[in-house]
Amino acid sequence: MSTKAVILVGGDTRGTRFRPISLSVPKVLFPAGEKSLLAHAVDAVIAQPNISEILLIGFYENSVFDNFLAQVNREHPDVSVKYLREYKAMGTAGGLYHFRDQILRGKPKRLFVINADVCSSYPLSELTAKYDESEANGVILGTRVAKGIAANYGAIIADDNGKVLHYVEKPEESVSTLVNGGIYLLDVSVFDVIAQAKRVHGDEHAGNLDDEDDDEDKLSLEQDVLPVLADTGKLFVYQTEAFWRQVKEAHSALVANLLYLEDSGAKNAVWVDPSAKIDPSAKLGPNVTICEGAKVGPGARIRDAVILPRAEIRANAVVINAIVCSGSRIGRWARVEGSPISVSSYESTVVKDGVKVPRVAIVAHDVAVADEVHLQNSVVLPHKDIRNDVRNEIVM
Amino acid sequence: MKGLILVGGYGTRLRPLTLTKPKPLVEFGNRPMILHQIEALAEAGVTDIVLAVNYRPEDMVDTLQKYEKEYGVNITFSVETEPLGTAGPLKLAEKVLAKDPSPFFVLNSDVICNYPFKEMIEFHNAHGGEGTIVATKVEDPSKYGVIVHHPGTTKIDRFVEKPVTFVGNRINAGIYILNPSVIDLIELRPTSIEKETFPALAKKGTLHSFDLEGYWMDVGQPKDFLAGTGLYLNSLGVRNPEMLVPKDASYLHSGHVLVHPTAKISPSAKLGPNVVVGPGVEIGDGARISRSVIMSNAVVKPHAHVKQTIVGWNSRIGRWARTENVTVLGDDVEIQDEIYVNGGRVLPHKSIGSNVEKPEIIM
Numbered sequence: 001m002s003t004k005a006v007i008l009v010g011g012d013t014r015g016t017r018f019r020p021i022s023l024s025v026p027k028v029l030f031p032a033g034e035k036s037l038l039a040h041a042v043d044a045v046i047a048q049p050n051i052s053e054i055l056l057i058g059f060y061e062n063s064v065f066d067n068f069l070a071q072v073n074r075e076h077p078d079v080s081v082k083y084l085r086e087y088k089a090m091g092t093a094g095g096l097y098h099f100r101d102q103i104l105r106g107k108p109k110r111l112f113v114i115n116a117d118v119c120s121s122y123p124l125s126e127l128t129a130k131y132d133e134s135e136a137n138g139v140i141l142g143t144r145v146a147k148g149i150a151a152n153y154g155a156i157i158a159d160d161n162g163k164v165l166h167y168v169e170k171p172e173e174s175v176s177t178l179v180n181g182g183i184y185l186l187d188v189s190v191f192d193v194i195a196q197a198k199r200v201h202g203d204e205h206a207g208n209l210d211d212e213d214d215d216e217d218k219l220s221l222e223q224d225v226l227p228v229l230a231d232t233g234k235l236f237v238y239q240t241e242a243f244w245r246q247v248k249e250a251h252s253a254l255v256a257n258l259l260y261l262e263d264s265g266a267k268n269a270v271w272v273d274p275s276a277k278i279d280p281s282a283k284l285g286p287n288v289t290i291c292e293g294a295k296v297g298p299g300a301r302i303r304d305a306v307i308l309p310r311a312e313i314r315a316n317a318v319v320i321n322a323i324v325c326s327g328s329r330i331g332r333w334a335r336v337e338g339s340p341i342s343v344s345s346y347e348s349t350v351v352k353d354g355v356k357v358p359r360v361a362i363v364a365h366d367v368a369v370a371d372e373v374h375l376q377n378s379v380v381l382p383h384k385d386i387r388n389d390v391r392n393e394i395v396m
Numbered sequence: 397m398k399g400l401i402l403v404g405g406y407g408t409r410l411r412p413l414t415l416t417k418p419k420p421l422v423e424f425g426n427r428p429m430i431l432h433q434i435e436a437l438a439e440a441g442v443t444d445i446v447l448a449v450n451y452r453p454e455d456m457v458d459t460l461q462k463y464e465k466e467y468g469v470n471i472t473f474s475v476e477t478e479p480l481g482t483a484g485p486l487k488l489a490e491k492v493l494a495k496d497p498s499p500f501f502v503l504n505s506d507v508i509c510n511y512p513f514k515e516m517i518e519f520h521n522a523h524g525g526e527g528t529i530v531a532t533k534v535e536d537p538s539k540y541g542v543i544v545h546h547p548g549t550t551k552i553d554r555f556v557e558k559p560v561t562f563v564g565n566r567i568n569a570g571i572y573i574l575n576p577s578v579i580d581l582i583e584l585r586p587t588s589i590e591k592e593t594f595p596a597l598a599k600k601g602t603l604h605s606f607d608l609e610g611y612w613m614d615v616g617q618p619k620d621f622l623a624g625t626g627l628y629l630n631s632l633g634v635r636n637p638e639m640l641v642p643k644d645a646s647y648l649h650s651g652h653v654l655v656h657p658t659a660k661i662s663p664s665a666k667l668g669p670n671v672v673v674g675p676g677v678e679i680g681d682g683a684r685i686s687r688s689v690i691m692s693n694a695v696v697k698p699h700a701h702v703k704q705t706i707v708g709w710n711s712r713i714g715r716w717a718r719t720e721n722v723t724v725l726g727d728d729v730e731i732q733d734e735i736y737v738n739g740g741r742v743l744p745h746k747s748i749g750s751n752v753e754k755p756e757i758i759m
Contacts, residue, residue, distance in 0.1 A: 013728065013745040019759045023415070379759070381415075383406040394757040396411045396741060 003185075004053045005045040005112040006096060006103060009038060011059030011089055015117070017249040017348070020381045024325055024365035026060055028116040029068060030253055031289050031306060033260040033271045037247060038068065040260065041114050044122030046076050052106055054079060056116075057095040059086040093219035097194045108188060113221070115182035119256035121242035121263065127185045130162065130238040137189060138229050140164070141181035142237040143244040147174055149346050153246075154180030154222050158237045167230040169222040178237065180222065181244050190225065197224035249348040250323055250360040254341045257306055258287040276307075279315075287341065297332070304341045314371075322361040325382075331371035336361050338377055352377060357392040397517075398444040398493055399437045399501035400474075401430065402485060405450040409617040412726030412743045413708060418453045420505055423691060424615060425628050426656055426674055431463065433503060433511065438467040440513030442501065445471045446492050448485035483589035486574075487582045494576035502589075504570035506616035508624050509608060510631060511571070516606055520573045523550065525602035527578055529594065530571040532612040540567040541590060543605050550604045555595060566605065568594075569612050618706055618724045618741075625689055626670035629654055641667070647679075649686070662698070680715075697733070705737075708744070721755065 009028045018027040028038040035043070038056075045054055056065060065083045072081045084102065086095045096103065096113070103111065110131070112124065123141070131139045142156050155176040157166040168175065197219055219225070229235040243259045245252060261269040270285035272278055273292040282300040290296065290307045297315035305319045308326040313319055317330045321338035330336055338361040339350045349356040357377040365382040369375055378390040386395065407419030414422065420430035430447075437445060447460070452475050460471045474489040486493060486502065493500045499520055501513060512530070520528040529552070531543055542556045543566045556563050568590060581596055582589075597603035611631055613624035629652035632639055641653040647661050651669020655661065659677040665684070672689045673679065679690070680698035688702050691709040696702055700713045703720040707713060711725045714733035719725075723737050726744035731737060735748055739755030742748060746758055 016743065016746055016759065019743060381408070381411065384408055394759060396408065396757050 001050060001109045002052050002106065003048065003050050003110050003112065004055065004103060004106075004108040005051060005114065007038070007041055007045070007054060007056050007114045007116050008092055008095065009056050009058035009060065009065075009083075009116050011086070013059070014089055018247075018253075020364040020379060021250065021253075021323060021325060021362060023382055025308065026064055027247065027253075029064075030247070031291055031308070032119060032253070032257045033264055033266065033289055036068070037119065037256065038116045039072075040119070041116050041122065042072055042081065044124055045112055045114070046079055048112075048124050048128070051079055052108060054081045055099065055103060056081070056083045057086065057099060058083070059089050061085070088217070091218040092221035093194050093197070093225050094217050096221070097191070097198060097219060098217070100191050100194075104188060104191070110188060111184075111186050111190070113184040113186055117247045118182050119243070119245040119247055119252075119259050120181065120183060121240065121244070122183065123238070123240050123242060124183075124185075126240070127183070127238050130236055131185050134162065134236045135234075136236040137187035137232065137234040139185045139236045139238050140226070141183035141244075142178045142239045143181045144177050144239070145179050146344075147177050150174040150177045150179055152346075154226065156180060156237050162236045162238065163233065164230045164235040164237055167226045167235070169220070169226070178239060180226070181240065182246070184221075190229070193225050193228050194219065197228065200224075245343075250358075250362050251341065251345075251348045253323065254287065254304060254306065254321070254360060255343055257289050258304075258341065258343065261287060261289070282313075291326075308365075321359070322363070324363045325365040325367070327365055328363045328367040328369070330363065330369045331373060333372045334369050334375070335373075336363060336369065336375045350377070352392055355392065358394070397440070397442045397498055397500065398446070398495070399442045399503070400446045400448060400486060400489055400493060401433055401503055401505050402482060403430070403447050403449045403505045405479075407616070410621065412724060412741055413706065416709065416727040416744055418456045419616075420447075421456060421459055423674060423689075424508065424621070425625065425632070425654060426672055428459070429508075429615070430460075430505060432508065433505065434463055434467060434469065434471070436511035436513055437501060438469050440501075440511075440517065442513075443469055444492055444495075445469050446474050446489040447471065448474045448476065448489060450476050450479060479586060480584070481586040481588050483582045483587035483593045484584060486579055486589070487584045487587075490579050494579055497576060499573050499575050502572040502574060504614070506614045507570045507612065508615050508628060509569065509571075509612040510610045510635075512606070512608060516571075516573050519550075519604070519606050523604045525551070525597075525604050526600070527572060527574045527594070527597050527603045529603065529605045530569040530608050531566040531605040532569040532608045533565050534567050535565075537562070537565045537567060542567055545605070546601075550606070551601060552594075552598045552603045552605055554598055555590070566607070569608055570614070571608075619722050621706065622670075622687055622689065622704060622722065625672055626652075626687065629670055629672070649684070656692075665696075674709075723752075 029036045151174045154169045156178045268285040270288045272290045275292045276290045276294045278296045279298040281298045282296045287304045291309040293310040294307045295312040299316040300313045302319045304321045311324045312329045314332045316333045318335040322336045350359045362379045369386045374389045376391045378393045380395045407414035421428045546553045611627035615621045615624035633652045646663040647665045649666040649668040653668045653671045655673040656675040658675045659673045661679045662681040664681045665679045667685045670687045674692040676693040679696045682699045683696045685702045688705045690707045693710045694707045695712045697715045699716045701718040705719040705723040708725045709727045711729040713731045716734045717731045719737040721739040723740045725742045729742045730747040732749045737752040740752040742758040
């Protein structure tokens with residue numbers, strides 16, 4: 001059965017919680033182990049049988065994905081992978097609807113729809129098996145989360161066979177700890193439901209000329225489409241027991257890094273790109289990714305950190321619970337540190353001396369941290385020179 | 397004649413505005429900052445302008461090509477691959493600056509004033525030395541490098557950094573005219589023109605200072621950008637009052653207000669003093685704006701109060717919202733209805749839905 005995949009990649013006028021990292025690299029291209037979040041998703045799709053095409057939909061400029069697409073097309077010449085740019089943010093279903101002709105070209109029977117800002121084992125074969133055995137017209141990847149945070153996600157109420165009885169996006173109070181993992185396999189008839197939602201939405205919009213924020217092209221898969229699908233009795237959930245995490249801000253990116261590294265079986269949960277230069281006397285890990293062209297000097301210590309391309313960690317520097325973006329330099333004996341990373345925590349800030357401060361230390365693109373400087377629970381925007389110690393601060 | 401404008405790097409002090417536009421293109425008094433300088437140089441007969449930059453943003457290149465035609469000048473970029481300080485860029489641009497024996501201008505791109513270029517040339521030629529520094533008087537000289545003259549002359553004897561006792565109140569205003577021979581004193585390495593080149597010239601007795609008339613401001617950071625806007629509008633009020641909002645305009649509260657002709661302002665709004673309103677801006681009924689700059693296509697909704705704020709391009713301030721205390725909104729920021737923002741620096745594309753009670757960066 002011919003299947004296509006649509007991967008939603010977002011855009012730079014949203015996802016502001018990933019700043020300042022996203023000022024130089026889109027969130028979905030952030031590395032987690034050997035490859036980016038997006039590459040984890042794309043590779044999982046390509047590993048499935050009968051995939052005819054993968055379409056990335058988002059509202060970044062075209063050039064943002066040029067390198068990524070060139071690499072995927074080189075490695076997988078048999079699968080067509082393209083980027084389709086929305087001219088504005090249209091919501092999770094708005095983009096699908098806008099590009100429906102392109103998606104339906106070649107008459108695929110069903111679609112994987114994937115939000116690329118998650119970290120997951122991508123159990124797509126299991127999703128497909130559930131679809132087939134249930135004679136479904138849609139399967140959602142479901143995952144269990146703690147009751148305290150469940151209300152931040154789409155809540156799924158299902159029977160013992162996994163048939164979705166009710167779906168509600170971000171309910172005011174938690175109604176289920178089984179939540180939407182942002183990964184779907186859907187029959188192409190979903191476009192009929194989207195078209196219907198579009199009509200309803202258009203009518204509401206017509207009656208409400210006053211509200212400038214209401215955009216008639218904006219449609220949400222979670223709010224406008226899934227509840228309708230649930231009512232058909234043909235929407236099912238596949239509940240994964242494997243790892244899953246939404247990547248929102250820096251802390252969750254470090255957690256994603258850890259989950260992918262542990263899953264890959266990397267020794268000591270460390271991934272070093274072959275082109276990176278690591279002095280043998282430096283100590284790395286656990287939970288460390290070092291990207292292409294990065295350098296780590298003698299006696300440096302790196303733990304719970306991601307070092308992006310061409311960044312340099314000089315001799316005897318310490319980088320812990322931190323992200324160092326591309327081209328940045330951390331001086332000798334400098335110390336860049338945040339508060340501990342925790343898979344079970346969802347807080348992007350910690351309280352220190354009675355105030356909320358950033359949990360992860362972030363050194364954005366092309367920043368120089370001078371020798372011996374201590375940068376603690378702080379965030380530095382691109383192109384800055386840091387010559388003095390910084391604590392609990394955002395440096396603009 | 398020739399001129400060098402020291403533009404420098406990413407203008408990080410003027411963030412969040414410079415996250416969207418390179419600093420020289422950020423509008424000051426409704427025109428890109430660098431245009432004030434290019435226009436003044438062109439008027440003084442300068443035909444070759446070099447921009448000393450650490451990086452070369454493409455949108456800046458495009459805009460400046462337009463100005464080349466408009467003002468009949470050649471504009472070239474001199475790109476430092478590593479920071480060269482304030483003197484190194486002169487050496488790097490030697491080919492243009494020393495292509496003939498005539499003197500050249502040097503100016504810091506952050507400085508605004510009534511550029512006295514014509515008078516500077518006359519003064520420079522009259523004293524016959526190698527260099528002329530524009531000097532401005534300041535109230536508190538202890539924060540600056542103060543110029544000390546040979547008694548009774550314009551010839552500079554020496555500079556005193558951050559003097560603790562009174563030695564004078566004239567400081568270097570960041571604008572110079574120099575002979576090409578000065579470049580021979582500079583090596584191609586990170587060098588400070590203020591701390592190395594000028595003291596050497598003073599020792600030789602070939603450096604003079606020229607007193608600046610009127611206002612002067614370094615507008616490289618938001619607080620000074622707003623203060624400098626007030627000084628600039630004040631100067632417009634003296635020199636080109638017809639450019640300002642007329643005294644009988646219904647929406648004028650007080651002082652000087654500059655409004656782009658394409659802006660739409662409710663007659664019941666009250667603006668002033670020291671307000672600049674950019675192209676395509678909309679200001680609603682009963683809104684109040686003072687000591688602020690509203691960049692193009694921003695919207696100030698009815699009854700909002702905007703005080704000491706830079707409202708970035710395409711931003712929206714909600715009804716009955718209040719912003720103050722050097723709040724700076726980046727491109728496409730929304731302050732929701734009835735929200736209060738005290739000294740917030742808000743990055744582009746954010747929507748603020750709860751009060752910002754104390755100065756804070758909203759990422």
